[in-house]
């Protein structure tokens with residue numbers, strides 16, 4: 091039986107915001123997200139990150155997307171055409187505390203080249219959506235975290251979706267060990283499988299999350315949490331837990347049919363407070 095990551099686990103591992111903290115205390119995160127046809131992904135994941143304890147956020151996105159994000163998230167700064175610059179090894183990425191890539195990115199050669207560069211760094215790297223592909227991972231000091239939904243898991247491993255859904259904890263764990271990465275297998279009872287064999291199931295969340303954009307929000311939240319947690323594993327588990335808890339909060343008073351992804355980040359401040 092796989093254990094659930096519980097309310098008590100969350101309460102004992104969420105970081106305090108230190109009295110003497112300044113924005114440098116929590117570090118700068120880089121988010122490579124958003125493209126011409128999927129500009130909203132940069133915004134959804136950006137909101138998730140900035141609501142989740144990060145010190146500073148830089149969004150690496152295409153020039154056209156920036157004017158859409160600024161009015162709603164004026165707190166972020168930009169690495170203009172960041173995916174291209176990363177793919178061309180044309181930017182210094184050493185200053186970032188953690189990096190997330192994938193929401194609203196196309197799985198094309200430029201993305202693959204950029205990921206190759208990210209994996210040379212020694213900060214936590216989170217890969218989602220367009221940044222997920224079938225590849226191997228060299229051993230590195232800092233974690234690599236993949237956040238596939240079942241279809242993406244199937245794409246990167248070749249495992250049939252039906253077979254996967256019948257044995258989620260086991261198969262997530264097998265592949266986390268095989269690839270040497272952390273796998274967050276999304277869906278009802280999201281599984282967090284670590285490369286050392288540790289596996290947790292998430293008890294929060296509901297079908298209000300079954301709508302485009304909620305995965306992008308999770309990626310952003312996890313980036314923010316990687317910046318403010320001391321233990322990166324706690325960041326992964328707490329991001330998944332609180333993301334689900336926001337949807338549960340929504341469903342207390344409102345229909346699960348009606349939630350929008352950006353509303354998760356509006357609920358997060360109150361939901362997070364309950365666990366502090």
Ligand code: APR
Pocket residue numbers: 219238239276277278279280294295296297298299300301302303304305306307308333
């Ligand atoms: N119960 C609990 N949680 C759920 C449920 C459910 N029934 N359904 C979905 N979720 C959660 C997942 O666990 C995950 O955290 O909602 C989130 C959905 O994430 P994704 O599947 O990544 O969805 P998202 O990325 O927002 O969808 C947009 O993703 O695959 C790409 O291009 C594809 O357009 C799609 C895009």
Ligand code: MG
Pocket residue numbers: 218219239305306
């Ligand atoms: Mg997704």
